Amino acid sequence: MTASGTARAGFVRTLTGDVAPETLGVTYAHDHLFCIPPLWREKKLDDFMIDDVEASIKDVELFTAAGGQSVYDATAIDYGRDPVALKTISERTGIKIIATAGFNKAIMWPGQMAGTGGTFQAWIDAHDRAAIRAHVVREVTEGMDGTDLRGGVVKFGTGYNTISTAEDKVMRAVLDAHKETGAPIHSHTELGTLILEQLAIVKAEGVDPNRLTIAHVDRNPDPWVHAKAAETGVFMCFDGISRIKYHPESVLIDCILRLVKRGHEKQLLIGGDIARRTMYRNYGEGGLGLGYILESWVPRFIEEADEAGFDGRALIHTFMVENPRRAFVFRG
Template sequence: MSFIRTLTKDIAPDQMGFTYSHEHIVCRPDFWVQKGEDDLLLDDPEKSKLDVLDFKRLGGDTIVDATAIDYGRDVPAVHRIMEETGVTIVGTAGFNKSFLWDAKIKEELKPLLGNYRTYAEWIDAKSINELADWVIREVEEGLEGTPFKAGQVKFGTGYNRITPLEEKTLRAVARAHHETKAPIHSHTEVGTMGLEQLELLRSENINLEYLSLGHMDRNPDPYYHEQIASTGAFLSFDGIGKIKYAPESTRIALVLNMVRKGYEDQVLISGDTARKTYYKHYDYGLGLEYIIGKWVPRFIDEANREGFDGEKLIRKFFVENPARCFSFKK
């Protein structure tokens, strides 16, 4: 039977409830530390917890934390937030994208990864299968040596390119998926290289219905989205609230285009809230409450005006689709 793997236990898919499909809760990426980019450091678990509580207060049930090992995650802190708020959290094994890999490996990880200075050195030194074994352990045993397990596996690629090391991690994640049956998530930089990712995954015999591609709304191209959706993959429109990239009208139009074309069962919605200025309790931003509190009512209204059942679509995007997307297919 299918199941969802949370940090602490496996649950039935129908227990997932209202779900944000791509967020970051506590992380301190060394890449951004070195550059002095404090806005990109979610380094106060108590403030993060307050935003998670806002999400819960408005009816939220589950958050998929897409923070991989190379993005400075704090697994124990995220677990504490899960325990203290009662919000279910799904963790992530795997990798992000190559430009982050110049970051220094945390000292506490060196006994697990070996005495490498950077993630790039570690990835370069290991074989695809050795990297796959690491990802498998994070799914089946625990993230970074903790008892808290990953519920999805992730890889990423850069803007309009896939580097050799990125291809290496993609193949490692694909092989870890075959072993664990964990769902796969991909980072696409500004929504690019999605089709190229799919071709590489096909070469690893991946059923693309087990994949979700992130940041699709950063590339607001309906034709491109239809090409991806035709493969059976999920598309994550996870830039909600980021007006600097596009108005909400653009994102809603993209989602409704997916519905018109018959792909409503492959849509995921989230905020990728990975900056202090996006969080309400760090820096007065829109916060984790924004999507469920303000975007959802607007979407329902706009969908109804277009002749759709807005409430039914919201249930698909936030309840039914995540329950299928994040299921282990054992």
């Protein structure tokens, strides 16, 4: 450890300590194990309240029973992050959890920011890029939300085909925090829009795209956009699995295999982005649950990949074991 609390290069920061990347094992690269989004709570959107530690633990047990070992929880402060609850889930189930510093997206910022007496938008408007950078750095090096539990990823996000002035400021501040700490970066894209625009800013700020994972790329199943993004070296998270309302699984699998054919298999990550009670199996709604990807989707992917002439099992190992080791690592 350095004096500032930043992990030595080559480590992954989890809520139970810094670990060697090789210890992550089978990893979901985007999920929400516990979150109470302030804006959705104010609007009484109960389906978004993932607020029961015991129910979350039961679903995590489905994940571990299917072979899961680690989860990146992409819940930032504006989406209702609770590092203490996440650490409890980690300790009681044995999984490693990587938590999120930074912010999600402007649509969430009318919500109340705890400890400020105002909204997230008001706080962001009142602080310049340097102050936001310092805030995110503290979340990585000292602790989040008044605790000593530190974030292992820094996050920013953009809206649906829009980057507001405030989102642009936050994005650049988060990139600054990455430069200072060596933390990996995660970005939210609304329905998979502005992937290439985000990458243009990342490169303009002198950040290696290989340090970034872009979420929700499968919401916009455009092979040309995916190919252009992959050419930069960025990690791409396919986290819309089971969301048939957007696209059938066949579309996602086809997008993945197109990228594999182009030689980008070492940049692909898999997650569920489970963020609704109705998606969990143990929140009383009987959803598919946190085990679904490993229980059902992985066997299907292996079968389809094998039929297409690939080694499906080897690809899953690459996506869910090898790639997270590099995507979530701190580097100098």
